[in-house]
Amino acid sequence: MEHTVIPRLSIFRADRPTIRTPGIYHPIFCLVVSGRKQMFFGEETSEYGSGDCFLVTVKLPVIGTILEASHESPYLALCIDLHHTTLAEIAIKASPMSDITKGSDCGLQAGTATTEVVDAAFRLTQLIDNSEHIDVLAPLYEQELLYRLYVGSWGRSLYAASQANSRLSQVGTAIAWLHEHYATDYAANELAKVTRMSVSTMNRHFREITAMSPLEYQKRIRLQEARRLLTSQITDVSGAGYAVGYSSPSQFNREYRRLFGAPPGRDTSQMRSEMEFLA
Incomplete structure (x- = not known):
């Protein structure tokens, strides 16, 4: 992911297909320009190609694979971080034109971008080569894009993301707590207490x-952190399991293989080879 001179706008590029790669998505909107990507979210699998877009409204552990990409035709995606203040301003102005009672509460939603969103x-992207206009025009284009999403099919999600007392916000509090305490035993009562539910x-x-x-979310965080530790060669397999909260090496190996498709040693060896190739 390469940050641009435009606030909150990044460009993701890949010149070749990749293996399954875990990551933590923050609240973001992404528009696929070219290539094709597959994502694993919970128990669901989705594919995105040119003209598709997806919206993430809470921090989520996902696994992605670039399916189609080359030097001549790379995978390209434009990504805009969701800014709470901007969302709140859009919510005030756009709510009368949007039915926020319809739609899904899911934290990751996908669809086909409308002509207005693409435009x-x-x-917004053209401003990268016209930096003298960024201060004035970038906020306007960003607001227009979010407005188009708001009055489209994602008004409910964006409204919830803009409200401090929404269910989405409460779940966001739970997610933040899990990220802070991922290496400790899961405590449902304590998590409910911090979310006031x-x-x-x-x-x-x-x-x-x-x-x-x-609990499944916490496991995803643990396993992704373990993979990071192993790929960075900070520790060995047993050390990584203990570091992220597993007391049983066999359970760690079993759950790691279930998520990533290979045991820890083989998987991270493949990951390091992939990183060396890309370097």
């Missing part, structure tokens, strides 16, 4: 938004 994204209500809303239970 706004294109004009009952355990059953928290579990229901958490699954609706993340497509995972809080």
